[in-house]
Amino acid sequence: MKLILINKRILYKIIISAFLIILILLVGCDDTLNESNIDNIIIPDKNVSYNEYIQPVLTIKCSTSGCHDDETRAGNYSVTNWANVVTPGIVNPGDVETSILVWRIEGIGVEIMPPIGNLVSKPLNKNQIDGIKTWIEEGAKSN
Structure with a gap:
């Protein structure tokens, strides 16, 4: 016993x-990165990696909201992979000024994306916008 x-x-x-x-x-x-912690990631001011910085930001801010994923493709644009992101005209490697993606995330002449008041995603912060612009300036590489 x-x-x-x-x-x-x-x-x-x-x-x-x-x-x-x-x-x-x-x-x-x-x-796991999500809407609540993606804003804490600091994107460097040079040698910006698409895989490490840009894709996570675009996925969380633009795709998981159900807008720019492969199924919904709002505005006929998906950010689920590099080939989709660098659609000519939307992203012009080396040319920030003519890249529509920059116009949209900064709200230059168009509604800012993600829209203010969006219940799923907040607009990108300055570091995220600057990081995307640097990535485009550096050739919008799939790195």
Whole structure:
């Protein structure tokens, strides 16, 4: 009887320990970018990587809102991958002034995107806009 009681206690401690370890791992591994933390990412002022900075911003601010994904394609434009993003006219590598994407995210002569008051995404912050402009100036590479 005493042996069974000890084994139950050991089993109970093992189960609790395993649960705590799993909980710690799950909480510690939450590095998923989302609308609430994308604004904390600082885009450098040179050598801007599309994969590291531009795609996450465009995905969270423009695609996951259900506007510029492959299904919805608002304005017939999707930002789900580099080839879609660099649609001629929308993004003109090396030429920020004629890139419609910049006009839209800055609200130059058109409604700013994402629109102010959008319930899903806020407009891009200055660092995000400057980062996209730098990326375009540097050739809008798929890097």
